[in-house]
Amino acid sequence: MFLESDMKLSCLIVDDEPLARAGIRHLLNQQNQFEIAAEADNGTDALRLAELHQPDIIFLDIQMPGLDGLNVFKQLANKPAVIFCSAYAEHAVAAFELSAVDYLLKPFSAERFQQALFKACGKIIDKLNRGSSKPAETPSYIDRLTIRDPGRLRIVEVNDISWIESAGNYIDIHVYSQRKSYLLRDTMAAIEKKLDPALFARIHRSSIVRKSDIVELRPGDKGDAEVILKCGTVLTMSRRNRNALADLFGHLA
Incomplete structure (x- = not known):
């Protein structure tokens, strides 16, 4: 199939x-x-x-x-x-x-x-x-990803994605609704452009997170921070990306 x-x-x-x-x-x-x-x-x-x-x-x-x-x-x-x-x-x-x-x-x-x-x-x-049917002046963001598994194509809804992390030449997509992750051959920079910034934030060069899944932010002493998700996962927000969550937590000092 x-x-x-x-x-x-x-x-x-x-x-x-x-x-x-x-x-x-x-x-x-x-x-x-x-x-x-x-x-x-x-x-x-x-x-x-x-x-x-x-x-x-x-x-x-x-x-x-x-x-x-x-x-x-x-x-x-x-x-x-x-x-x-x-x-x-x-x-x-x-x-x-x-x-x-x-x-x-x-x-x-x-x-x-x-x-x-x-x-x-x-x-x-x-x-x-790629949703090419939208007007050119309107940013076009994907609502699903296609994961190639042996012998089939798996469709992953963007609404099911909790966070994404870099995995060498791949990205590891964590799907919170199924407690699973899927490898996709892509780059963090490429996938970031495909995702709606109102829903996702790049908090580190190796991680992107769904904003609504964040329950706590623990600032560090070097401008970085720990980001805690609903599932208990702890991610690192780098100093360089500390303003990525400004709409949720304000601008960090």
């Missing part, structure tokens, strides 16, 4: 080989989460059908009559999740430079196909999380 919802993703299959299209069609038809919007055997038709159907995912061959797959990708008005499918490995670097989701080298296994679909779903959900 790719998505923990009833959401269906539309797909466009582009390949000049009928057997290649049939193989992808067969693999997609085995999954309820995907529907085939159209198929094309050349680049010109691919562009026309992409504009007409606005697919979520395009399976795109490289070498085709007329317009090749790389140029099709470059000319797409709206960039969906693109998975290149080719018998030639030498185009992989160029494909990834164009921000392709994946590059399947023919012949590929059903398992390898599943991995590519998983990546495509992740990109689609991340795009939805």
Whole structure:
């Protein structure tokens, strides 16, 4: 299962080989989460059908009559999740430079196909999380995060997050309602920009906390402080970030 919802993703299959299209069609038809919007055997038709159907995912061959797959990708008005499918490995670097989701080298296994679909779903959900439909002048903050676990995508509601701490190349997201934490490959600086500052505060270079979960603040003698949460967790607020909670406790001296 790719998505923990009833959401269906539309797909466009582009390949000049009928057997290649049939193989992808067969693999997609085995999954309820995907529907085939159209198929094309050349680049010109691919562009026309992409504009007409606005697919979520395009399976795109490289070498085709007329317009090749790389140029099709470059000319797409709206960039969906693109998975290149080719018998030639030498185009992989160029494909990834164009921000392709994946590059399947023919012949590929059903398992390898599943991995590519998983990546495509992740990109689609991340795009939805960015909330691009809000007016440009209004800050856009996420209301959920997508955690990639082996074999599935887990949706974590921002309303369930108590605090976040740095964990090397990951961030550790502590979910108070379940007494659990989840690792997400992201940076503290990036996640801070995605969260509403009215709800969360960066109190240390390695921690972000939900303001409503704070029950006590214990100032230290060096301008720092201990932040105590409802669950009993004690976090450190650095001197540099001491004004992050000014709306709750006033400006610390």
